[in-house]
Amino acid sequence: MTQSATELPAAAETAERRKPALSPSRASDFKQCPLLYRFRAVDKIPETPSKAQVRGTLVHAVLERLFALPAEERVPARAKELVDPLWAELSAENPEWAALFSGDADDAATAESDWLASAGELLDTYFGLEDPSALEPQACEERVEVELGSGVRLRGYVDRIDVAETGEVRIVDYKTGAAPREIGEIKAMFQMKFYALVLWRLRGAVPDQLKLMYLTDGQSLTYTPDEAELRRFERTLEAIWQAILRAGKSGDFRPSKSKLCRWCDHQARCPEFGGTPPEYPGWPEPDGGDETVLDRAD
Structure with a gap:
């Protein structure tokens, strides 16, 4: 049987999926601290969530599942009914997450119950x-990927894409923290x-609105991008990727100390805090580091 051009062999399809790409979280990591990027994308050192x-x-999983239901079922009570079964699924797939509540059995059960209730409160705010x-x-939770004219490939997951009857496109992102300070x-x-840049390059039109929904304090931030701004941002990402490749070849991923260091899992191996990074494993091929589900829920 003749194979069509769109029916790639499994190996070729896997190779295509694995082509190196830059994700928003890893690009942000490198911009914040090149050494943090190295620990996450090159060394792939596990972090405790x-x-x-x-x-x-x-909460992201609940909202994704909620939008898969008929419109009349998308009510607060139904959303809360999804919390326990989805947590059972997630904790089975990631046993280390369930271990966050280990300890005395009664205390652990209470802590987990309170934590699940707090997820329900975020849904109420939503x-x-x-x-x-x-x-x-x-x-919802759409995987998007595009290769720029420069050859840089961008990849990520969009929480939600809304398209109005009149054609306007809105990108929505849920944040389960409070509306942030400046950083x-x-x-x-x-x-x-x-995400706006990726959708623009995929669809040929700049999204009409970007919307951030903060589910701790119930605030929404909206922003209207324009083409000139996205062109500048595209050049920024291309510069970041070239800087990553240079650092990858030399192994020179320098730490950049900031207020954000207080939340970093890697202080013990960071020179800024008296630590020593592990031996550089080398750069066999450029890999921008994929988004994780924890990145997408940040």
Whole structure:
């Protein structure tokens, strides 16, 4: 039987999926601290997730599943019914997440129960921001990927893409923390511009709105990008990727100390804190480092 051009052999399809690409989280890591990028994307050193990160992943999973339901079922009670079974699925797939509640059996059960209740509170806040029964997103948790004219490949996951009947496109991102101060807002908008650029290059039109929904304090931030801005941002990402490749060839991933260091898992191996990085494993092929589910729930 003759194979069509679109029916790639499994090996070729796998190779295509694995082509190196830059994700918004890893680009932001390198911009923040090249050594942090190295630890995450090159050394791939495991990090211990916080309960807040895992809760964010759970809430994202609930909202994705909620939008898969008929519109009339997208109500607060139904959303809360999804919390326990989805947590059972996630903790089975990631046993180390369930271990966050280890300890005395009674205390652990209480801590886990309180934590699940706090996820329900975030969902209550979400319903105060919008009515999902009135929306029909074009996509939820959409994997997007594009190769720029320069050869740089961008890849990521968009929480939600809305398209109005009149054609306007909105990119929505859920944040399970509070609306950020200046540094956090800059990082969040960096991520949103990344997605706006990818969708622009994929679809040929600049998205009409970027929307961040903060589910701790019930605030929403909206932003309207323009083509000139996205062109500048594209050049920024291309420069970041070239800097990553240079650092990868030399092994010179320098630390950059900032206020964000206080939340870093890698202080013990960072020269800025008296530590020593592990021996550089080399750069066999450029790999921008994929988004993880914890990155996407940040």
